[in-house]
Amino acid sequence: MSAAKPVSGFDIQLPRSLKAERRDEVAILWLARAEKRNAIDDPTVFGIEAFFTALPDAIKAVVLAAEGEHFCAGLDLSELSERDIAQGIAHSRSWHRVFERIEFGKVPVVAVLHGAVVGGGLELAAACHVRVAESSAYYALPEGSRGIFVGGGGSVRLPRLIGASRMMEMMLTGHIYDAAEGQALGLSHYVVAPGAGLAKGMELAKRIASNAPMTNFAATHVLPRIAESDPAAGYLTESLIAAIAQGDDEAKTRLKAFLEKRAPKTVRN
Ligand code: 1HE
Numbered sequence: 616m617s618a619a620k621p622v623s624g625f626d627i628q629l630p631r632s633l634k635a636e637r638r639d640e641v642a643i644l645w646l647a648r649a650e651k652r653n654a655i656d657d658p659t660v661f662g663i664e665a666f667f668t669a670l671p672d673a674i675k676a677v678v679l680a681a682e683g684e685h686f687c688a689g690l691d692l693s694e695l696s697e698r699d700i701a702q703g704i705a706h707s708r709s710w711h712r713v714f715e716r717i718e719f720g721k722v723p724v725v726a727v728l729h730g731a732v733v734g735g736g737l738e739l740a741a742a743c744h745v746r747v748a749e750s751s752a753y754y755a756l757p758e759g760s761r762g763i764f765v766g767g768g769g770s771v772r773l774p775r776l777i778g779a780s781r782m783m784e785m786m787l788t789g790h791i792y793d794a795a796e797g798q799a800l801g802l803s804h805y806v807v808a809p810g811a812g813l814a815k816g817m818e819l820a821k822r823i824a825s826n827a828p829m830t831n832f833a834a835t836h837v838l839p840r841i842a843e844s845d846p847a848a849g850y851l852t853e854s855l856i857a858a859i860a861q862g863d864d865e866a867k868t869r870l871k872a873f874l875e876k877r878a879p880k881t882v883r884n
Pocket of ligand 1: 685688
């Protein structure tokens with residue numbers, strides 16, 4: 616059983632299956648249950664909720680990474696057989712609540728993936744905003760072979776990334792996609808060499824942390840809503856958030872810096 620433990624730099628207690636650390640404006644949350652391939656049990660999912668709920672204001676971006684050979688083997692299947700239908704609904708709804716804390720939380724989240732990213736592990740990755748995959752990463756939805764269905768928001772988030780048809784095929788056939796295929800499909804934004812994921816994730820998180828907070832808010836909270844609105848409401852919402860962002864002092868300062876040639880240009884490295 617995972618006992619709660621205090622975490623330095625954060626006003627929270629986490630289960631033993633999670634570790635957190637701060638690196639300036641970036642927090643790293645580690646899945647730390649490698650002996651069970653980071654399978655997500657109840658203490659872990661509620662620990663993820665506690666972490667994202669209590670994130671200090673000084674943190675501007677989060678990296679979600681995992682210890683061991685695999686990012687996450689999904690739902691802890693040992694807990695499943697104990698639940699009746701009502702408990703199953705409540706359990707799935709609790710995952711929805713927690714993963715919404717990630718998707719619509721205070722700051723953008725970069726997931727660093729390697730090894731198995733399967734079932735609920737893929738659902739967790741899909742709730743993050745940017746995904747970096749090491750070349751060892753692979754993606755699957757083994758729910759079909761286990762006689763269950765996704766319950767962590769996967770049927771909403773994964774079709775946005777790869778389409779309902781591809782998700783259906785993954786569930787029906789157990790198709791495993793490797794890191795390169797996953798990137799081509801849109802499951803990850805980057806593929807990097809084995810062991811290089813954290814450095815890339817940190818580089819991206821630092822860059823995200825340096826953005827104007829209002830732009831990060833608009834990108835993570837407003838853009839997804841616009842994308843699912845009817846076009847007329849979408850255009851209107853876009854105008855409103857664009858005006859709010861550019862009216863912010865931060866935008867004025869940054870625009871002035873560019874016009875006075877004090878800001879970096881948008882060039883290829
Ligand atoms: C687990 C879990 C788990 C490992 N729940 N205990 N997910 C799956 O169907 C994937 C199930 N896991 C696997 O296929 C394999 O474990 C892996 C390919 C990820 C890794 O293989 P391997 O050989 O490195 O490890 P292992 O020997 O299979 O597992 C090591 C231990 O972790 C072992 O426990 P032990 O006490 O015998 O040492 C495993 O039982 C345990 N373990 N995965 C519980 N998932 C919100 S709905 C979401 C629905 C889903 O996520 S369905 C997909 C579930």
